[in-house]
Amino acid sequence: MAPPATSKPGRSLIALVVLLIGGIVWAFWPGSDSSVRLGLDLQGGTQVILVPQPVVEGTEITEEQLAQTVEIIRARVDGLGVAEAEVTTQGSGNSAAIVVAVPGVGQDRVVELVQRTALLNFRPVWNVLSPFPIDAAADPAAEGDSTADGDSANESSGDTTSEDTAANATAQDSADQGGVQSAEIVQSPENTPEFQAEVDALSCIDPVNLAGGTPDNPVEWLGACDQTGVQKYIMEPAFIEGVSVTDANAQLTQQGIGWVVTLEFDSEGAGALADASTRLSALPECGTGATPCNAFAIVLDGVVVSAPRFNEPIIGGQAQIEGDFNAQEARDLANVLKYGALPVTLEVVDITSVSATVGGDQLRAGIIAGLIGLALVSIYLLLYYRVLGLVAVLSLGVAGALLYLFVVIFSKTIGLTLTLAGVAGAIVAVGITADSFIVYFERMRDELRDGRSLRQACDSGWVRARRTLLAADFVTLLAAVVLYFLSIGSVRGFAFILGLTTVIDLIIAFWFTHPVVVLMGRRTFMQGGSKWSGLDPERLGGHSAIESLAGRSRRKRRDDYRNRAKDAEGNGDDAGQSDQQDADDSTEVRS
């Protein structure tokens, strides 16, 4: 058996107090944010869980792609201007999930922002059509009808000018234009009946086609709707992919009236932009029935976000989109441009939107349930263990304080969020923490029943209980760690709190409960075996317990030992015999 556990119980207590004070000072340092971060289920808000899918089927999503995606989504969500919005990944590879949590914001805005985080492409517009599906049998005149709608489209689309002004304009245009155009006629939609049929069948008045998520392969032609459903676009393969956008910002116009969106491209994008703008700006306006026409579509997730026309060729990789934007529209468009290009496609698998009222109710209910549970357990422990029960209740209190402290600290450092599942985990932990004390107290009582003194029982009972606690808590901790690393969603928050409370359980048992019990064991009140100590001999029932608790001094007891030893030897029951011998002899001694 191991040596007595704590010879200096005061030290452990002091260590714990120092730890507590240190933690409190650090966590609640004036001026720093020391609130507990609450999950959306407790404060209201929207949580969206996304599962990334590789753009090319059958490939694995790399960690880099995942990190980049999260970065993009985070930037977009931050664009909402909500503090504490968070984007986290759970799991890895193709089974990863991205959790977007935005407190205090309704479902509509968050989902729109996040769901639209898909592939961004810049495509030359071939033609603009009416939003209605076209019967395949109808004559080509149907296309002409679309011109009626074309003008209204241009109003919302806005214009594009180069930032370096119109000086470097039209000289080289015609040459370029001719060359590219001749190459394209080969691929024009009229030459590929399947594509034509597809575009004809597309209905932009069906909201499904405006929600995004349509596959958008940049090297192929695309027929798609604009996001309001009033236009249908036929577009050539992309000339720039979203990754080439290095920056995009919403700015007030120089006149201070209205908003523009400025764009910057990397060198590859700048080259492509120069070519495309040179070619397209020479073409006739879209909506006039001419194909191809002068506009480029910004296509996000298979939906046309904006389709401005080129006023002039843009050389140098800097562009500006003008239009009838308000501040919000300009900012949203800039966000789309800046963060639109994701290396993966995202599938929305879960949307949870909790109103602030309900969130508050859940938090209150959790706290009330926790307090009621704590009160019930305290009453039970006090009734059953009396003064020892008081130690247990105190320990539970300290454990609760420590849990709160740790939650604050982890909120500050690793961004822990307390969710309803976590609250439930903490409430459940009340019982498991109480069990540590019960195991210890029962062991102590066993030791007393075996005839040990209270002081001895405090230590030897602890040595035995300690081993049980370590083994049992290790199993719980193992469960918590495995769950934390392998699970997704609310299970994770629960696992974290479960693991945290298990560690706290050990800290409290080792540094608080045991030292306090040892210190109390030195008081005469406990040694006297008072009825209220929880260790009174009457209730324990052991004769030897009565003896050891009867307040005798050690020396006196030792004297008793000696006297009895002499008696016993006189009776012929030799105490020096081995245990085995004793066991075998016992029947004879008795008879």
Add this chain to the structure above:
Amino acid sequence: MSGITGIGQRLYRGEVSYDFVGRWKRWYVISALILLVAIGSLAFRGLNLGIEFRGGADFAIPSATCSVAEARDVAEAETGGQTIVTVATSGNMRVQTIPLTSDESIALADSLGAACGVAGSDITVQVVGPTWGAEISSKALQGLGIFLVLVTIFLSIYFEWRMAVGALVALAHDLVITVGIYALFGLEVTPATAIGVLTILAYSLYDTVVVYDKVKENTRGIAGQSVMTYDEAANLAVNQTVVRSINTSITSLLPVLAIILVGAGLLGAGTLLDLAVALAVGMAAGTYSSIFIATPVLAQLKRQQPEMKALAARVQARRKQAARTASSTTKSSDEDAADADGSSDSGSGAKSSQQTASPEALRELARIQSGDRQQPKRQSRRKRR
């Protein structure tokens, strides 16, 4: 209360001993019946999977003023699909529909709000794709598998493989019963339920480890004596920890019951309630199995060990010997022994038969293991301390 303590005292000393291990047939039959019901309801009724596993949209309307029929009409008119409406005690209404898009769900929340006198933004909405639940479950199962492998390794090293098997049997027992209860009463299975089940996993093992640790302590060096069989030592361990088991299950269940009360009273159906129901069932099953299943299973496995067989034979032989000696001495020897023992109330425990371990034998073994610690006859042995 003090009654329990008194019993605890006698349980500890082996004066009152309940034969948990020996009556394994009884416990197995009881458990088998419960398991049969659990598996039967699982097979015939199946689980009532929440929308997280089916896919769909869920609207929680606080203090709704509309009737169930009104809410259903609104939802079904708008979604064109089957709608389930439930009402909690506090007037909170829950509407579950077929899967919807984000926009559709916002529109329906507004319509429901208009019909039920609540602002649309106060309605808690959850929209889940049908694959998400499968993903959560497969992750959870993966975690479960890895955890079980690790815990088996740990238990095999810390205890022995037989104890690992016993603990896993008890664990499976608890999980099947909990899942069976869900099937039997048609309770909704949500991710919170999964959390509850995983907690039970930890709790059940925790409980079993505490009991097994005492068994390990009691059976240390057991092969080197002939007073007590493994079964009896294990049974003593269960008896000695039974007070702790009862206390622990009470303190664990009290907070869970508080959740159920508060959850049902204030919130209606929700994460907390789902979790608490699973926990209450699982904890009760966990306490039961650590006493009535885990240790008997362990004892049965141990019985196959040659050393334990030899030990049982030795103990048997020794008891026959003792019986012969006892019958040749005066009839009052039993009472004498009890008096010499010094415990006034040990008469009740002295009804020892030759076939089971007498309180004296239990104490002898305890003394053998703990050396100088346990001294039933204090007049003669106390000085050794």
